[in-house]
Amino acid sequence: MRAAKKRIGPPPGPRQANIAETRDRILKAAIAQFARNGFSGARIESICKDADVNARMVYHYYVDKAGLYVAVLEHVLGELRTEELKLDVSAAEPMDGLLTMFDFIFGHFAKHPELIRLLSAENLLEGSYLRTSVATPTVASPVVEHIDTLLRRGEAKGVVRAGIDALHLYVMMVALSYFHKSNAYTLSAIWNDALLTPVWHEEHSVLARTMLAAFLAPPPSR
Structure with a gap:
């Protein structure tokens, strides 16, 4: 019996859609905060509040504030x-x-x-x-x-x-x-x-x- 091929990358379906939606909310909130306050003035706490997530989620997806800021510029x-x-x-x-x-x-x-x-x-x-x-x-x-x-x-x-x-x-x-x-x-x-x-x-x-x-x-x- 042939072994099933191992899937590469994140699993499809509702969980993956939820991950994408969460990342998008964080990114949109970060764009607004960085545009309004610059890198130094923007606060992760404010971004979390606007995106309705906790700081752990921000750091999980973007590593740190600088990583999130670069993602905003790239976007x-x-x-x-x-x-x-x-x-x-x-x-x-x-x-x-x-x-x-x-x-x-x-x-x-x-x-x-x-x-x-x-x-x-x-x-x-x-x-x-x-x-x-x-x-x-x-x-x-x-x-x-x-x-x-x-x-x-x-x-x-x-x-x-x-x-x-x-x-x-x-x-x-x-x-x-x-x-x-x-x-x-x-x-x-x-x-x-x-x-x-x-x-x-x-x-x-x-x-x-x-x-x-x-x-x-x-x-x-x-």
Whole structure:
């Protein structure tokens, strides 16, 4: 009689679904706490209260506070990357494809203020925790490759400026989508302007998109 194969990994069924649901509750509570209070200000006790779990469960799934914080960073960046990679711009005209990617990035930051707060806080820590992540660079890499493909196709067709580096362009897209959000409160205080209103952000989106299109276009022939 043949011996049954030993199952590898956690058992399926209700218990596994419960484990996933518990981890998800912890992660969502941690995202809110770290986004609001930063790494130092967030408290495991508060996360446990919001997630309706005890501290033992947090340490069981995430080892320690730093492990939970890295999982939070991986999750919010992973969401951005996953949604970016859903964009099917493979058949799009190069300029249209690049501007579609920018539109998505701009919209994603607008919809996810927690991502802005978490990235701003992690930059103050000089990226020390994100550097320990194994998952984030692996997830991030295809995005720049897709931009590079669009750039090279556009360059070959003469519809995109030659010589643009894909990573530089991606950073420019993020900067145009991020800075006005991450600094909205201080800019509003300094200039007494309506930088926090949807109307201002919609106007800024149009201006940023126009600037990007002008930069991407090949220079006029002489």
